[in-house]
Amino acid sequence: MVKDKTAQIIQARERLAQQVPDPTLVLAGSLMKRMIRCNKPGCRHCEKGQGQGHGPIWILSVSLGSRRVRQIPVPAHLKQEVEEGIRRYAEIQKWLKQVSRLSVDLLEERKKR
Ligand SMILES: [Zn+2]
Numbered sequence: 001m002v003k004d005k006t007a008q009i010i011q012a013r014e015r016l017a018q019q020v021p022d023p024t025l026v027l028a029g030s031l032m033k034r035m036i037r038c039n040k041p042g043c044r045h046c047e048k049g050q051g052q053g054h055g056p057i058w059i060l061s062v063s064l065g066s067r068r069v070r071q072i073p074v075p076a077h078l079k080q081e082v083e084e085g086i087r088r089y090a091e092i093q094k095w096l097k098q099v100s101r102l103s104v105d106l107l108e109e110r111k112k113r
Helices: 005-017 076-111
Strands: 030-036 054-065 068-074
Touching: 005 076, 030 076, 054 076, 068 076
Parallel strands: none
Antiparallel strands: 030 054, 054 068
């Protein structure tokens, strides 16, 4: 027996709901690279018009809502973990959209009867 479309969508959604990415590491923010200038006279890294400055250093930018942003320097040994958290956040957002897409399909299907 062929299952009807509604049952198929419900089943697909249940399957997807069980595949939620582990949210433990989730981190909502973005990592930015920045060079810094030491302002020491004669520093060849910071000479005006030349030199790239020192670094890079990494800054995590976190939105606090209503256009406020917090910027947090990230030491090199924690960078990988921060990147993983940001990646996980994106994965979960993608997963949520997929679940939602099925919910929309289901709504359309149920309206047909
Ligand atoms: Zn310098």
